[in-house]
Amino acid sequence: MDVIILAAGRGTRMCPLTDGAPKPMLPVADRPLAAHVADAAVSAGAEKLVFTVGYRSTDVESFFGTEYGGVPVEYAHQPTRSGTADAVAMAVTHVDGAFAVLNGDNVYDAANLARLFEHVPAVGYTRVSDPSAYGVVSTDGGTVTGIVEKPANPPSNLANTGAYAFPDGARKLLDVQESERGERELTDVLGRLVDRETVTAVEFDSWADVAYPWDLLSANEQALESLERAVNGAVHADASLRGRVTVEAGATIDAGVVVDGPVLIRDGATIGPNAYIRGPTVVGPDAAVGHAVEVKNSLLLSGASANHLSYVGDSILGPGANLGAGTVTANLRHDDEPVHAGDDDRPTNRRKFGAVIGPGVKTGINTSLQPGVMLSTDTWTKPGEVVDADR
Structure with a gap:
């Protein structure tokens, strides 16, 4: 055939x-x-x-x-x-x-x-x-x-x-x-x-x-169900890898890092020190998760970075996106209804969904992104902004 x-x-x-x-x-x-x-x-x-x-x-x-x-x-x-x-x-x-x-x-x-x-x-x-x-x-x-x-x-x-x-x-x-x-x-x-x-x-x-972007998150969740544990990168002795975690050759995990699988950390990625990653998550090639950053059920594409004091939950970071220190992605509505996203306010059918952060986006320090927000390619936010609509 x-x-x-x-x-x-x-x-x-x-x-x-x-x-x-x-x-x-x-x-x-x-x-x-x-x-x-x-x-x-x-x-x-x-x-x-x-x-x-x-x-x-x-x-x-x-x-x-x-x-x-x-x-x-x-x-x-x-x-x-x-x-x-x-x-x-x-x-x-x-x-x-x-x-x-x-x-x-x-x-x-x-x-x-x-x-x-x-x-x-x-x-x-x-x-x-x-x-x-x-x-x-x-x-x-x-x-x-x-x-x-x-x-x-x-x-x-x-x-x-x-x-x-x-x-x-x-x-x-x-x-x-x-x-x-x-x-x-x-x-x-x-x-x-x-x-x-x-x-x-x-x-x-x-x-x-x-x-839609949230479907990409779902596809990654499904793919990670079959992930096997394999540690081929450089992992500090004071890091803790729990469950099904794959660290590709060329990735680096520093001291104080905790990773709860399933998590895939790709070639060239750097994690820590003192970061917490919860699966299912993919940290893409050359992406960076830095000090005191928590990442949960997310997808960081090539070269994306969250280097300081940030929370990334149920979100997608496009290639080269950079989160300023203290950036937080909210991922749950107070009324507990499914999160809506996109130009047409489409229901994602997900109880928890954070932000879609496009390629090259830069957020200012202490930026807060409301559930379902989508930031277009090369968008910037100002320090301390609360973003509650697409831009």
Whole structure:
């Protein structure tokens, strides 16, 4: 089975984190999101990977090269992002026979993909509590009878997982018209296929859609569930590592540091002295957590730093972000309701969620960030500010 992985979009709903990287290349534990997709595809039996690329395509190409996981890798360029059907149309010349299509920003299980590959044509689905945010699949006895994109009144609770196994003849069905959203949708291709052939509905028992920054936090939490203890960096004798903690070679942990796993500390990161890190947390390459800083359930991307007397809870720090001394991310509402975030005040469905701090952000000393605040790339705050709205 040749597998097409869709990785051309920027991921505007993930801003500001995607200002410097396409969404499929945002990190989940020790590698990009798209690498987790590729790993699952290869484990499921993929014989070739074809990435459809567009926004910052060189980021994808430089990471995956011409071979990944022992299988060849090719690239199809989508100059304008005109929808998922258009993205597949760019890539089908690189595949032979039946082919699979996977979203590059979803988290898949290899066993589920293997079952999908066995039932061509097929589409993966999973059961969700609120299907209105997804493509919704209708079935009858294990056969797909229809699919509709983000309906106001969903016909079922079966969400499309963005995983398809198409027969060779499906490449002739890719010339669909633009939808009401102004895009050529792969779900419309599937609808045409359903009218012609029996399409198997394959239930996925494990799947995640990474659409918003808080979903990236959830994906990292899930990935760290399988983290194993491994200490390869320099750890001071007076530091305490509890449970499943991985310290990569090149990382440094100073005296007085306490780390409660699961925590992944990447190459070049520096921790302490006298810092406290609670999992699930990822401290990215060359990131820094300094004196008297507490970090809990957070993601610090490459080069991010919180060097003095700060609290980082349930938050994401973008590459190169720097928190001034005494910066605090509040992560819990007084009314105990789920935190809302983003321009549309969207519910995160998380009881605790802190801040999304974009690349290059600098906070002044004693800055307080209210739950759900998002700071755009290169934003500054003044000393002593209380930030209760996005900027």
